[in-house]
Amino acid sequence: MAGTCSRTLLLLALASTGAALGQTPASVPPIAPTAPLGEPDHTAHLESDAPEMRYQHGLFVAVKYDGTVSIRDKDGHLTNTLTLPPPEKNTLLSPSIADWAIFKDGSIVASWAYMMPHDMRRYLFLFHYDPAGAFLDKIDLGKWRASRICIAADNSVWTLSGEEEGGHALYSPDQGVLRNYKFGPGFVQAGVPRSNFPQEFQNFYQNGNVAIDCSGDKIHALTDDGQWIEYTPDGDFTITKVERLSHTEADYYKLSGFAYLDENHIYGFMESRPGKELPNVFAELLPAADGKGLQWVEIPDKALPANNHPPESKPNPDSNDPPQPPITVTALLGADHESGERLVYRTSADDKVLWSKPLFASAPTPADPPEK
Numbered sequence: 001m002a003g004t005c006s007r008t009l010l011l012l013a014l015a016s017t018g019a020a021l022g023q024t025p026a027s028v029p030p031i032a033p034t035a036p037l038g039e040p041d042h043t044a045h046l047e048s049d050a051p052e053m054r055y056q057h058g059l060f061v062a063v064k065y066d067g068t069v070s071i072r073d074k075d076g077h078l079t080n081t082l083t084l085p086p087p088e089k090n091t092l093l094s095p096s097i098a099d100w101a102i103f104k105d106g107s108i109v110a111s112w113a114y115m116m117p118h119d120m121r122r123y124l125f126l127f128h129y130d131p132a133g134a135f136l137d138k139i140d141l142g143k144w145r146a147s148r149i150c151i152a153a154d155n156s157v158w159t160l161s162g163e164e165e166g167g168h169a170l171y172s173p174d175q176g177v178l179r180n181y182k183f184g185p186g187f188v189q190a191g192v193p194r195s196n197f198p199q200e201f202q203n204f205y206q207n208g209n210v211a212i213d214c215s216g217d218k219i220h221a222l223t224d225d226g227q228w229i230e231y232t233p234d235g236d237f238t239i240t241k242v243e244r245l246s247h248t249e250a251d252y253y254k255l256s257g258f259a260y261l262d263e264n265h266i267y268g269f270m271e272s273r274p275g276k277e278l279p280n281v282f283a284e285l286l287p288a289a290d291g292k293g294l295q296w297v298e299i300p301d302k303a304l305p306a307n308n309h310p311p312e313s314k315p316n317p318d319s320n321d322p323p324q325p326p327i328t329v330t331a332l333l334g335a336d337h338e339s340g341e342r343l344v345y346r347t348s349a350d351d352k353v354l355w356s357k358p359l360f361a362s363a364p365t366p367a368d369p370p371e372k
Contacts, residue, residue: 027291028240031264032360034284036303037343042355044076049351051256055334055344056102060353063100063110069133071106076353082133084110087125092117099149101157106131109157109183111146122164126157128183137183143170144179148221150214156182160212160221162194171199178212178219178231191231196239197223209253211268213260215337220260228266228285228294243288243295252276257332261341265358268296269332269345282329282345301326305356306349 044060046053050070052062060072067084086095095114102108108129115122124141126149139157146159159179163170176190177197211222221229222242231237257269266285272278283296301307306327331346333353342355 028287028294029264030291031286032362033286033297034265034299034303034358035361036308036359037299037305037356038359039305040354040356041342042074042339043352044072044074045351046072046076046353047078048072049331053333055336055353057104058336058338059102059106060333061100061102061108063097063108065096065098066094067097067110069108080131084108084127084129084133085135086114087112087123087127087138088114088116090117091115092120098145098147101149101151103151103155107136108133109149109151111141111149111159113145120166122166126159126181126183139181139183139186141181146179148210148212150212150219152180152214152219154182156180156188158212158214158219160210160223173199177223178221178229180233189233191219191233191235192229192237192239197225197227209255211255211258213258215260215335216262220266222255222258222268241293242285243293252278253281257334257345259332259335259343261335261343261358262337265360267299267332267343269329270296280328280330282332299329301328304329304347306347 046060048062048070050062052064053060058074060076062070067086069082069084070078071080072078088095092115095112098111098113100108100110110127110129112125112127113122124143124145126139126141126146128136128138130136141161143163143165144159144161145164146161148160150158152158157180159181161177161179163172163175171194173195174193176192177194178191180188180190182188209222209224213220217232219231219233223229226242228240228242229237252273253270254273255268256271259267261267268283268285270281270283272280281296281298283298285294286297287293288295304327327347327349329345330348333344333346336342336344336355339355340357342357344353344355346353
């Protein structure tokens with residue numbers, strides 16, 4: 001068994017799988033863990049706590065499943081509200097957005113799903129809208145549902161996708177689960193064949209604990225069955241097993257925030273599902289002790305600078321007031337890649353959003369390979 005994350009139930013028992021042109025990597029490279037987060041160097045008041053809010057390309061954007069959008073600038077000021085027109089009006093069920101991303105020019109791509117009454121087929125599309133919400137272009141995804149999307153440096157769209165028919169997942173072992181599209185040409189390429197994953201996890205692409213990132217020269221994705229994918233568009237890829245939350249309480253958490261920083265530093269915010277009284281978790285994805293897999297490791301409260309500031313006055317020794325609880329991270333909104341690889345997050349201290357650059361400890365020395 002791997003180590004235990006303090007305060008939560010992240011008891012982790014890892015097994016590793018991987019592929020790089022069909023080969024399994026011998027070990028996961030050491031990664032220096034976050035020591036503390038640096039002092040915040042920018043703050044913003046959003047005047048909103050919308051759970052859909054994310055920080056991308058200098059903007060705070062919230063897109064609801066029905067296409068309602070609010071946009072705020074880096075200082076938190078509301079700059080635009082709009083409603084993205086749905087693909088069709090006379091649908092059997094209301095069209096819904098599975099995921100979205102924003103281009104640097106402020107235009108938006110949304111992954112829509114809807115059904116029409118005449119054939120009961122599920123229609124899956126990427127729609128492109130200008131910054132004012134007007135329709136620009138679309139891509140028919142066929143049977144491929146894009147549950148997570150991101151925008152690469154070349155303005156193409158990458159998706160974490162799975163094939164489905166009639167709302168049910170298909171296995172399609174030879175089809176790639178990371179798929180690349182560009183408005184105009186349409187489908188460009190696919191990578192990481194589905195056969196690299198156990199067949200029993202057919203719905204790994206469409207559940208709550210999934211994420212995708214296009215920053216840097218690789219595509220990174222986290223699947224719901226606990227696999228971390230790193231893919232380079234020339235065809236190389238690795239798949240590494242990620243430790244899941246232990247026993248039945250694994251289903252009590254969802255990944256509500258995700259951020260990837262340069263040089264393979266990965267952060268997640270795991271939120272207790274409604275009705276469960278469990279502490280939320282701000283964690284970092286790090287190599288397991290055996291070097292063959294990855295595990296979520298909670299970042300302790302003392303890593304936040306606010307918890308290490310000396311009090312303005314010494315407490316009264318005769319006071320019966322309980323000690324003040326430590327400040328915690330309450331939401332992870334994303335990463336600021338344009339300003340030196342910073343995390344963008346909220347804390348329990350007040351309603352401000354903070355930018356901090358993580359400070360890293362030294363990377364651990366790789367363990368000697370086991371004797372054969």
